[in-house]
Amino acid sequence: MSLPLYDTGIASGLLSGILFGYVLENAGFASPRKLTAQFRFTDWSVFKVMFTAVIVAGIGLYAAIGLGLMPANGIYIPTTFFWATLTGGGLVGAGMAVGGYCPGTSTVGLASGRLDGLFFMAGMVLGTGLFAAVFEPIERFYLAAQGPQGQTLPMLFGLPAWVVLLLLAILAAAGFAVGSRIERALGGPLTAEQVNGRDASRKDELVEEIEIVRVQTG
């Protein structure tokens, strides 16, 4: 059996998606308050979870290649178009800071009952349409500063993959330590109770107020 299996059928999509959604929600990433707290440094979960996932998957992929289970060119590796990749990433960051989500997290947001996730999705459709409308005028920018096809950090720095992964792991460990200290100093990461408790939305406050009024008048 050679890897990858290149199974892009319905069952494969559903399996990957169900596991992805299950993990994202359990990480707390259905909550826009928790996600945006990363940008104010009060909750480092986004950094910690993403960095850990990248290293775990990276080790697995390069181990599979190293053991001869998979050819080095067997998986999709995106190519850098420096300005478009950088500013596009920036806009996705701005979108999360303003709207509370990214595409995947708005989906688990909706799955947890958050209707603002659905409005974020509607916004993404509008943004995609806007991009398509101005695609021709910005095409030069979209294609500018193209890097080598499928370039990786090991290629860029001329280092073996395991060295790059080790350096990333050291960086992640430092980020975990620093992030946890800052989190503690700023009141600790948001808990499930805090983002799902009765004080989490104005609608609930309203319900509570009505209850109080009822008690007072009744």
Add this chain to the structure above:
Amino acid sequence: MNPTIRPFWHPLTAGIALGLVLLLTFLLTGHGLGASGFFTRLTAWLGGEIARPAAEANAYLGPFLTAATHPLASWISWEIVGVLIGGVIAAVSGGRFRLRVDGAPNLGGSGRIALAVGGGILTGFGARLARGCTSGMGLSGSAPLAVAGFVFLIGFFVVGIAVGYLVRRVWA
């Protein structure tokens, strides 16, 4: 009535689990996880339903309007259906499912919705420009150590922190 709200996973646990799911997806399909690709196909499909000639003539969306790129024919659409299912299972089993309008805590419902739509527009545009989103480019690009994934993440965090500072009063 109110089920017990179970705590989120420790970030290290969640990170290892996410990494293993990402690895499984690579070994299964040859590519990573994504999300914005579905919204591109959805936009193309909606464009085709509303204004077919204009959508077909569009240099970016036109190529998405063939039978082979129909939303229901693409892996990523089923992946997104899966994300919804997995998200519901996790939220319900964790006592964290509740219908609500979440978002910027210091705003009322309409303000929260306006910010959600506005943020979605920025994200929809940005993900097309970057050729992927936080999942498809940030996570799935960085795992095989692609330079593009890290360039994306640098832009994502730097601009996110700057804009997060500007909107801190409505979000915290």
